[in-house]
Amino acid sequence: MPRSEPGSRDGPVGIKQVAQLAGVSPGTVSNVLNKPERVAAKTRARVEQVIKELGFVRNGSAASLRAGHGRTIGLMMLDLGNPFFTEMARGVEDLMSEREYGVILCGSASQVGREQRNVRMLAEQQVRGVLVTPVSDSGESLARLRERNIPSVMLDHAATRSDQCSVTVDDVAGGRLAVAHLLERGARDIVFVGGPLTTRQNADRRAGARKALREAGCGTLREVIVDEMTPRAGHEAAEHLLAELPDAVFCANDLLAMGVLRVLLQQGVRVPGRVMLIGYDDIEYALASAIPLTSIRQPPYKLGRIAAELLLDECEHPGSHAHQQIMFQPELVVRESTS
Amino acid sequence: MPRSEPGSRDGPVGIKQVAQLAGVSPGTVSNVLNKPERVAAKTRARVEQVIKELGFVRNGSAASLRAGHGRTIGLMMLDLGNPFFTEMARGVEDLMSEREYGVILCGSASQVGREQRNVRMLAEQQVRGVLVTPVSDSGESLARLRERNIPSVMLDHAATRSDQCSVTVDDVAGGRLAVAHLLERGARDIVFVGGPLTTRQNADRRAGARKALREAGCGTLREVIVDEMTPRAGHEAAEHLLAELPDAVFCANDLLAMGVLRVLLQQGVRVPGRVMLIGYDDIEYALASAIPLTSIRQPPYKLGRIAAELLLDECEHPGSHAHQQIMFQPELVVRESTS
DNA sequence: GGGGTATGTTGAAACGTTTTAACATTTCGC
DNA sequence: GCGAAATGTTAAAACGTTTCAACATACCCC
Numbered sequence: 001m002p003r004s005e006p007g008s009r010d011g012p013v014g015i016k017q018v019a020q021l022a023g024v025s026p027g028t029v030s031n032v033l034n035k036p037e038r039v040a041a042k043t044r045a046r047v048e049q050v051i052k053e054l055g056f057v058r059n060g061s062a063a064s065l066r067a068g069h070g071r072t073i074g075l076m077m078l079d080l081g082n083p084f085f086t087e088m089a090r091g092v093e094d095l096m097s098e099r100e101y102g103v104i105l106c107g108s109a110s111q112v113g114r115e116q117r118n119v120r121m122l123a124e125q126q127v128r129g130v131l132v133t134p135v136s137d138s139g140e141s142l143a144r145l146r147e148r149n150i151p152s153v154m155l156d157h158a159a160t161r162s163d164q165c166s167v168t169v170d171d172v173a174g175g176r177l178a179v180a181h182l183l184e185r186g187a188r189d190i191v192f193v194g195g196p197l198t199t200r201q202n203a204d205r206r207a208g209a210r211k212a213l214r215e216a217g218c219g220t221l222r223e224v225i226v227d228e229m230t231p232r233a234g235h236e237a238a239e240h241l242l243a244e245l246p247d248a249v250f251c252a253n254d255l256l257a258m259g260v261l262r263v264l265l266q267q268g269v270r271v272p273g274r275v276m277l278i279g280y281d282d283i284e285y286a287l288a289s290a291i292p293l294t295s296i297r298q299p300p301y302k303l304g305r306i307a308a309e310l311l312l313d314e315c316e317h318p319g320s321h322a323h324q325q326i327m328f329q330p331e332l333v334v335r336e337s338t339s
Numbered sequence: 340m341p342r343s344e345p346g347s348r349d350g351p352v353g354i355k356q357v358a359q360l361a362g363v364s365p366g367t368v369s370n371v372l373n374k375p376e377r378v379a380a381k382t383r384a385r386v387e388q389v390i391k392e393l394g395f396v397r398n399g400s401a402a403s404l405r406a407g408h409g410r411t412i413g414l415m416m417l418d419l420g421n422p423f424f425t426e427m428a429r430g431v432e433d434l435m436s437e438r439e440y441g442v443i444l445c446g447s448a449s450q451v452g453r454e455q456r457n458v459r460m461l462a463e464q465q466v467r468g469v470l471v472t473p474v475s476d477s478g479e480s481l482a483r484l485r486e487r488n489i490p491s492v493m494l495d496h497a498a499t500r501s502d503q504c505s506v507t508v509d510d511v512a513g514g515r516l517a518v519a520h521l522l523e524r525g526a527r528d529i530v531f532v533g534g535p536l537t538t539r540q541n542a543d544r545r546a547g548a549r550k551a552l553r554e555a556g557c558g559t560l561r562e563v564i565v566d567e568m569t570p571r572a573g574h575e576a577a578e579h580l581l582a583e584l585p586d587a588v589f590c591a592n593d594l595l596a597m598g599v600l601r602v603l604l605q606q607g608v609r610v611p612g613r614v615m616l617i618g619y620d621d622i623e624y625a626l627a628s629a630i631p632l633t634s635i636r637q638p639p640y641k642l643g644r645i646a647a648e649l650l651l652d653e654c655e656h657p658g659s660h661a662h663q664q665i666m667f668q669p670e671l672v673v674r675e676s677t678s
Numbered sequence: 679g680g681g682g683t684a685t686g687t688t689g690a691a692a693c694g695t696t697t698t699a700a701c702a703t704t705t706c707g708c
Numbered sequence: 709g710c711g712a713a714a715t716g717t718t719a720a721a722a723c724g725t726t727t728c729a730a731c732a733t734a735c736c737c738c
Binding site: 364365366367377403 | 685686687688689690692693694695
Binding site: 012057058059060061062064065070071072075080081083086087089090093094097100102103104105106107114117118120121122123124125126148230231234255258259261262265284285287288289290291292 | 351396397398399400401403404409410411414419420422425426428429432433436439441442443444445446453456457459460461462463464465487569570573594597598600601604623624626627628629630631
């Protein structure tokens, strides 16, 4: 049996072979794939049948070359080690998977250089658009995307230009919410643990904290600035506190708070009896800690999903797309650590 | 000023325009990009200069179309919500970024169907290779990749075929390590909390636990099977234990253990005084819990990185590549919860 | 300085789609 | 039934790279 089908060759089947077997032209097969409504029901059925039989899978590179863009988007994350961001990535991935897009994942690890290298790589891959959680100074990366006409949506960082979409949570409001809660519970001597302040998130949360104090007209804010948002950094910060215990501690994220909590308990400091503690992000693991943590809840999954929707809208309907700067309000979740 | 350069047009600059400005043929520019050693130093310098001036970025789709494969790999993860897997993804991303490859991220959410859809998408994107943490029955997905000649490496699941690379940690040894430790500390009535048992990880860890008992010739193992590896599932499991407290609990992952721990402490059960507790994975957040958790450490970042290296070796040197099944040994990390 | 070998460079042919204008065919109003 | 309009289908020209055989050129040894 030399060869089973007239046109069958060894290589992967292409659109031509489908066309031949279905008795139509390659153009029609392409239409079945991309604009099914333009081809007669009967023809379409036949072609689809052949596609299934032959196990044909379209060559995305060729499609992308001809069409000028492919079915992938880029996702640039600030910190792949932080559950807040990976949860966001999950939201993005879920939506893109539904719409049959691929997601090219990049981590900038908060370094401008790495961010720029990755933007170049994404441009090379002909991504249709890019989602970015920008490092403090990403102007250049975004400009490069713009000059290549690659749409982008900023994630967890508000856009200042009106020709840019962004999806964020109000961190100033979050900081205010946290400290207002502590004040209401009677705390006066409050410590903010967070950093580095060059990141927008930290700066905003601190600003919110100060705002709450101003509004209340009472209380003082001490600060311990750390250079990482990890449990380890929380440990170190807590050591500084032991000398002069405050009434309450506001940590710029839950990982820090978990570190602080552990040191306090080890030293026999009652939480919340002696010191109240509040975190930020409301990650799942915060609930599971020995003294469940009061925290500020953000919806990372939703953020990712909505940003992805916005990006796709801009990519697929550049004409009618209206740029939006969406800002969610965070939510206070009260648990034992402040009760 | 009608046009600044003779060949300058509006669209993105291509290899031809670089060639023209540098006074060479397009083929030579391509060689500068892909086989720099084949082109004379002087010519190369000139071309590189022009590339920089024009801000030329190669069109990856065209390259991929002609060459038959692109500079991306696929990464299929079992569970994007689990720090163990996201840490693995970080290892993969780091290496691929160094080698200037893009990583297309997919989550299978443990569903065979989603896995297969994603494999199809990856094939369409012409990925060079795929890293898979397979769901329990992924034979078909892997077969599809093979018939398309797309190399793959299995992650966190040992390959049974010798023409397949895999990188794993010995979960049987891990389970044995955990329970042997508990027995050594004097526990006799031990409970295993984990599930679902259809996942290889759970089945192996349980098998390891049983092995430890057999070897010791003493002790008994009760089991609470859950259907999710989350803190919430841990809570529920712990409720079952309260009626008849065991000497020790071995959880198939740290998230479960954190959930169990919280319920025990809430009920006034001393840990480790009354019940010892051991987890699995040694995730960062486990250390930060109120009673630091004894756990079985696995090196997810390293797993990801090594698997990525293996995959690239297979992709780039298919001739000389030797398939390997690498298995790491896990490590016992003793902390307060068993001391 | 002539035959042979390295060493660089080139031109043109792919790669597998999408797109477009042009061509058939059917449908419809009258 | 006739012409016009609507509906399907097609052939051929892109898209921007890589590859490969062929061609120059420089170098070397006797």
